[in-house]
Ligand SMILES: [Zn+2]
């Protein structure tokens with residue numbers, strides 16, 4: 515009790531709990547809807563492709579040697595010139611697909627990132643736009659520098675609807691934002707941050723206008739059909 519930093523600590527008034535690593539990964543996964551097309555697909559399925567390619571490479575390295583497997587996968591050597599074309603041919607083909615596919619995706623990513631940053635800065639003026647990436651934490655939205663546009667005291671009011679259970683409120687908030695991310699036609703002119711910014715804007719204003727319970731709470735408790743939906747429409 516006598517340590518001076520105990521006194522200086524400002525956050526012992528009702529602090530929202532720290533986000534666990536598991537919750538962080540869940541939040542990031544739920545925010546992937548801000549991407550579309552190949553960018554979305556690579557983030558959701560890209561790891562399987564890479565793992566498959568790695569397995570194929572390893573199998574080839576064991577049979578025809580690492581050096582040869584490398585030369586085949588980057589198209590230096592023809593698979594037919596190896597000892598086992600049946601194994602080297604899929605490696606050559608998938609090497610070409612992975613390299614061109616990922617190069618294309620990276621090029622597309624760079625282009626969309628540049629225009630996304632420009633668009634979001636134009637929309638938001640001088641506001642802090644660097645933080646606009648994932649679905650925001652409700653506890654973050656309580657502070658000023660989050661870069662999003664939300665109704666006054668939105669985060670606190672949404673937490674109050676959950677009896678200040680910030681974890682539950684955050685879970686439901688993410689589910690709702692995810693739905694907004696996937697709602698409507700994907701617009702290729704919008705980059706991922708602009709999509710996220712708009713989803714947060716729409717979700718927060720719709721929730722703020724709704725009376726009564728959080729729609730996810732109502733759904734979880736098996737509200738009579740039409741209850742939550744009717745609320746959402748009204
Ligand atoms: Zn989508």
Ligand SMILES: [Zn+2]
Pocket residue numbers: 676682683686728729730731732
């Ligand atoms: Zn809820």
